[in-house]
Amino acid sequence: MSGNADQALAGFRICDFTGQLAGAGATKWLAAFGAEVIRIEDPVRQGRWDILRGMEPFKPGQRGLDHGGGFNNHNTDKLGITLNLRTARGKEILAELVKISDAVTENFAAGVLEKWGFGYDALKAIKPDIVYVSNCGFGHTGPYHEYKTWGPIVQAVSGLTYTSGLPGQPPAGWGYSYMDHTGGYYMAMAIMLALLHRQRTGEGQWVDLACTEAAVTLNGPALLDWTVNDTPVRTDDGPNANRSQYVPMAPHGIYPCTGEDNWIAISCRDDRDWALLAAAIKADWCAEFTDQDARLAGQDALDEALGAWTRGFDKFALEAELRSLPIPAAAVQKPKERIERDASTAEFGLWPKVEQTAMGEVVVDGLPVHFSAADWKMERGAPCLSEHTEDVLTRLLGFSSGEVASLREEGVI
Amino acid sequence: MTALQGIRVVELANERISWAGKLLGDMGADVILVEPPGGDISRTYPPFADGDPNRSLYFRHYNTSKRGMVIDLDSAAGQTQFKRLAGSADVLLEAEPIERLSQLGLDYDTLCRANPALIHVAVTPYGRANPLSDLPATDLTLMAAGGPPWSCGYDDHTLPPVRGWGQQAYHTGSHYAYLSILTALLHRGNGGSGQFIDVSITAALNVTTEAASYAWLVAGAEVQRQTGRHAATQPTGETQMRCADGRYVNTGVPPRFPEEFGRLLSWLRELDLEAQLPEAVFLEMGANWEGPFDLSLIGSDDTITAIFSAGREALKLIAVSVPAYDFFIGCQNAGLAVGAINSPEEAFEDPHFKARGFQVTVAEDGQSVRYPGAPYQLPASPWQISRAAPALGEHTDQVLAELS
Numbered sequence: 024m025s026g027n028a029d030q031a032l033a034g035f036r037i038c039d040f041t042g043q044l045a046g047a048g049a050t051k052w053l054a055a056f057g058a059e060v061i062r063i064e065d066p067v068r069q070g071r072w073d074i075l076r077g078m079e080p081f082k083p084g085q086r087g088l089d090h091g092g093g094f095n096n097h098n099t100d101k102l103g104i105t106l107n108l109r110t111a112r113g114k115e116i117l118a119e120l121v122k123i124s125d126a127v128t129e130n131f132a133a134g135v136l137e138k139w140g141f142g143y144d145a146l147k148a149i150k151p152d153i154v155y156v157s158n159c160g161f162g163h164t165g166p167y168h169e170y171k172t173w174g175p176i177v178q179a180v181s182g183l184t185y186t187s188g189l190p191g192q193p194p195a196g197w198g199y200s201y202m203d204h205t206g207g208y209y210m211a212m213a214i215m216l217a218l219l220h221r222q223r224t225g226e227g228q229w230v231d232l233a234c235t236e237a238a239v240t241l242n243g244p245a246l247l248d249w250t251v252n253d254t255p256v257r258t259d260d261g262p263n264a265n266r267s268q269y270v271p272m273a274p275h276g277i278y279p280c281t282g283e284d285n286w287i288a289i290s291c292r293d294d295r296d297w298a299l300l301a302a303a304i305k306a307d308w309c310a311e312f313t314d315q316d317a318r319l320a321g322q323d324a325l326d327e328a329l330g331a332w333t334r335g336f337d338k339f340a341l342e343a344e345l346r347s348l349p350i351p352a353a354a355v356q357k358p359k360e361r362i363e364r365d366a367s368t369a370e371f372g373l374w375p376k377v378e379q380t381a382m383g384e385v386v387v388d389g390l391p392v393h394f395s396a397a398d399w400k401m402e403r404g405a406p407c408l409s410e411h412t413e414d415v416l417t418r419l420l421g422f423s424s425g426e427v428a429s430l431r432e433e434g435v436i
Numbered sequence: 437m438t439a440l441q442g443i444r445v446v447e448l449a450n451e452r453i454s455w456a457g458k459l460l461g462d463m464g465a466d467v468i469l470v471e472p473p474g475g476d477i478s479r480t481y482p483p484f485a486d487g488d489p490n491r492s493l494y495f496r497h498y499n500t501s502k503r504g505m506v507i508d509l510d511s512a513a514g515q516t517q518f519k520r521l522a523g524s525a526d527v528l529l530e531a532e533p534i535e536r537l538s539q540l541g542l543d544y545d546t547l548c549r550a551n552p553a554l555i556h557v558a559v560t561p562y563g564r565a566n567p568l569s570d571l572p573a574t575d576l577t578l579m580a581a582g583g584p585p586w587s588c589g590y591d592d593h594t595l596p597p598v599r600g601w602g603q604q605a606y607h608t609g610s611h612y613a614y615l616s617i618l619t620a621l622l623h624r625g626n627g628g629s630g631q632f633i634d635v636s637i638t639a640a641l642n643v644t645t646e647a648a649s650y651a652w653l654v655a656g657a658e659v660q661r662q663t664g665r666h667a668a669t670q671p672t673g674e675t676q677m678r679c680a681d682g683r684y685v686n687t688g689v690p691p692r693f694p695e696e697f698g699r700l701l702s703w704l705r706e707l708d709l710e711a712q713l714p715e716a717v718f719l720e721m722g723a724n725w726e727g728p729f730d731l732s733l734i735g736s737d738d739t740i741t742a743i744f745s746a747g748r749e750a751l752k753l754i755a756v757s758v759p760a761y762d763f764f765i766g767c768q769n770a771g772l773a774v775g776a777i778n779s780p781e782e783a784f785e786d787p788h789f790k791a792r793g794f795q796v797t798v799a800e801d802g803q804s805v806r807y808p809g810a811p812y813q814l815p816a817s818p819w820q821i822s823r824a825a826p827a828l829g830e831h832t833d834q835v836l837a838e839l840s
Contacts, residue, residue: 031619031620031622031623031628032619032622032623033626034626035622044646052615052619056619079655080647080650080651080654080655080657080669081654081655082654082655083655092650092651092653092654092655093646093647093650095654096649096650096653096654161788162792162813164791164792165788165789165791165792166787166788166791167768167788169768170768170773171768171771171772171773172773172775173688173689173773175665175666175675175686175688175775176686176688176773176774176775177775178686178775179685179686179775179776179777179778180764180775180776180777180778180783180786181778181780181783182778182779182780182781182782182783182784183600183602184664184686184775184777185684185777185778185779185780186600186601186602186779186780187588187598187599187600187601188598189590189595189596189598192590192595193663193664193676193678193684194664194676194684194777195588195589195590195598195661195663195664196588196664196665196676196686196777197584197587197588197600198587198588198589198648198659198661198662198665198666198667199584199587199588199645199646199647199648199666199667200646200666201584201600201604201644203646204644204646205607205608205611205644208611208612208615209611209811209812211615212459212611212614212615212618212812213812213814215615215618215619215622216439216440216463216618216812216814216817217439217814217816217817218622219439219440219618219621219622219625220438220439220814220816220817222622222625222626223437223439223625224437224816226816227816228814228815228816228817229815230812230813230814231812231813232811232812232813233792235783235788235789236789236792236794236809236810236811236812237811237812239780239783239784239789239794239808240808240809240811241602241604241607242601242602242780243497243498243807243808244481244483244493244494244497244498244602245483245602245780245781246497246780246781246784246807246808247483247493247496247497247805247807248483248493249780249781249784250784250805250806250807251483251485251486251493251805252483252485252486252487252493254483255779255781256779256780256781257779257781257782262601264598264599264600264601265576265596265598265599267574267576268601268602268603269481269482269483269494269603270481270482270494271482272574275574275576276576276596277576277580277585277596277597277598277599278596279596284593286580286585286596286597287580288576288577288579288580288581288585288599289577290574290576290577292572292574296572346571349571349572350572351571351572351573351574351576351577352577353573353577353578353580353581354580354581355580355585355586355597356580356581356582356583356586357586357658358583358586358645358648358649358651358652358658358659359652359658361581361582361583361642362642362649362652362653365581367562367563367566367568367636367638367639368638368639368642370565370566371562371563371565371566371636371639373639373642373643374653385653385654386653386654387650387653388642388643388649388650388653389643390612390643391612391635391636391637391639391640391642391643392612392615392616392633392634392635392636393563393633393634394616394619394620394631394632394633395544395631395632395633395634396623396628396629396630396631397620397623397628397631
């Protein structure tokens with residue numbers, strides 16, 4: 024249970040308060056590479072501060088705190104314990120756990136851990152070289168530090184929602200929490216950077232991660248266009264996100280195909296790509312668009328004519344034809360299509376099957392990387408509430424089973 | 437000594453990985469950008485400073501904190517130079533076609549014989565084992581194949597799915613490349629060897645789609661896109677509204693706690709809008725509710741349903757009555773997680789980020805240019821743009837001298 028010695032992060036122990044996706048996604052990576060991630064939950068509220076714990080999707084016929092599909096997906100291979108931090112004994116046990124951990128991680132609203140008596144100064148007093156990474160929407164300083172966020176709010180305030188839309192329409196935004204995923208990536212980066220710093224210097228630190236700042240960096244060239252040229256992204260009509268933002272390319276869009284809600288993405292990077300596409304279309308109107316400047320200037324008309332052509336094709340048949348030319352083209356894949364029809368994902372090993380104590384076998388999101396010497400593994404599903412309390416307390420902290428039973432009766436765990 | 441100080445990264449210039457190289461460089465790694473004799477194509481990408489095609493802001497943004505050298509990998513002399521460079525490197529970061537480096541005799545098996553500690557990271561559209569990786573692809577087509585656009589767009593499905601702007605497929609591939617490098621460095625620091633790491637951009641996008649994947653994997657259900665909110669297997673209520681100044685806000689999670697109903701009611705009164713909301717009486721009931729609400733009763737219990745509906749109606753009324761920024765600040769001060777939908781430049785100029793020191797300056801063309809700053813703040817290992825993006829071949833002689 025203490026991580027696999029051949030794995031890249033074997034030997035690192037994380038005292039983990041993260042939840043949802045923005046936090047749990049970060050420690051999922053660490054656990055997959057063999058770090059021992061110990062998730063701490065509140066027995067009184069039954070771990071419900073992570074709203075995903077008992078939330079759908081559920082496997083058919085299942086329901087309950089130990090059955091949340093998203094929770095399982097984001098917490099693979101972690102240990103789960105409960106600790107009541109309202110009690111003095113609970114706080115003592117947490118301090119003992121911090122003492123043997125390399126990092127403490129959380130994504131509460133700013134100041135929550137401090138209020139419990141485990142701010143950075145307190146953590147450092149317990150373990151001088153501890154790495155502490157907090158991840159909240161606006162960070163722990165600045166005028167908005169008390170403001171609350173979740174993925175869509177981070178995306179809204181940072182500029183990512185505005186830039187994802189079609190002209191003349193409201194912002195479409197991201198139809199999922201791109202910044203919970205990506206905020207989790209930045210949190211994992213921050214944890215590992217701080218662990219590298221500690222590995223090289225022996226020194227710990229507190230990393231204050233503001234998810235919104237990570238998000239603002241993701242529109243860099245547009246920001247320089249603003250600071251250097253005073254060119255704003257905001258226009259009356261709003262951006263067309265399906266067009267090429269920086270690199271001049273046309274056509275460049277998402278076009279309809281046969282059947283219900285079927286679409287294909289096509290990009291022509293240059294005149295050569297266009298010539299190949301025009302030869303496949305074989306229509307007179309193509310002659311108007313022979314050179315790139317004409318295609319860029321006439322993009323509305325070009326998109327309309329191209330859409331009228333693609334509309335007659337099955338998206339996968341057209342994808343195959345355009346790829347044979349070859350020009351950049353890809354069907355807009357639905358979940359079932361990219362998971363089951365597109366062999367590339369399964370061949371990459373992207374959908375591992377884990378065993379979750381209450382749910383049984385479940386297929387989860389794997390990692391999109393492979394290491395030749397020390398690859399990731401996902402074997403165990405998310406912990407049921409308090410599933411590993413006895414294991415952690417006896418194996419790591421030296422309690423006897425009898426003591427664990429008393430702590431349970433006293434409401435400490 | 438900081439987290440990445442002295443770690444040498446050799447990056448073979450490619451727009452798909454330039455973000456990973458910048459993330460490494462800004463944390464203090466010695467990133468050497470290797471370009472072909474004519475320069476990387478991204479040097480020609482707009483936007484340009486003052487319209488000057490030799491001053492690509494795209495290239496400048498993605499290549500801060502790197503040194504630049506030119507190597508002609510197609511020449512024997514260039515291959516020798518590259519081998520020496522790779523021999524001195526901790527990390528090789530590349531996004532070449534599958535067979536390219538082995539054809540040149542510069543593949544991992546060759547390079548690791550001279551440098552077993554080398555961490556070689558290859559980023560491709562489908563991974564190194566899949567010939568699809570060599571097909572032409574853009575950020576847009578990778579996104580379509582990888583899944584995000586299916587979830588993004590409008591309630592009206594006659595409008596096409598939307599691809600989020602700004603090279604986010606390349607960013608996502610780069611994020612995973614960077615995560616991999618940090619992991620492999622920690623492994624090496626604990627006595628592990630170097631290794632080869634295969635990163636797939638479309639696989640990265642597949643696992644960056646939240647419930648779209650796991651609703652299918654767990655429950656066999658497919659999400660459908662909706663305007664300005666999460667794609668879902670069942671339709672959900674709108675969360676985006678247009679404010680008095682024409683700008684939009686995301687209304688986030690409507691009030692759920694008695695104190696939130698109370699603050700909302702006070703704000704409505706301050707704005708003198710209470711008379712316009714017939715449901716205000718239910719806000720008052722919500723404010724005076726004893727104990728937490730049983731959220732599972734929304735829809736079945738008439739009183740609880742009316743209270744929660746009044747909360748949403750109050751938000752709508754306030755939204756159309758005040759500018760987006762005021763709505764954001766007012767809601768947040770009432771404890772509600774709401775966001776103004778800013779354009780990138782509005783986000784950049786926001787007082788919060790300025791107060792946190794997010795805007796940094798870089799000396800360029802004899803001017804001081806404002807750049808976006810740190811994605812995370814490590815006080816003991818500070819993030820910093822150590823230099824502006826290199827001119828073509830700016831450090832070729834310097835690096836070659838270091839190697840000899």
